[in-house]
Amino acid sequence: MPDARPSMPSFIPRVLVGVAAMLCLAGTYLLVSGRSPLVGMVLLAAGVGDAVVAFILARHG
Incomplete structure (x- = not known):
């Protein structure tokens, strides 16, 4: 049975x-x-937060 979750394009975390x-x-x-x-x-905090989101998406996508 195929996975019901939609797949995320691989370029988004990059x-x-x-x-x-x-x-x-x-x-x-x-x-x-x-x-x-x-x-x-503020920019530094936003960059770190964005990096965390990218890491989570890359690992658990």
């Missing part, structure tokens, strides 16, 4: 990892440069 990397890099830059530490912390 795209999420790329977005997470860009968010983390932008957040780190803003934190280190001192231009906007609050926005940097």
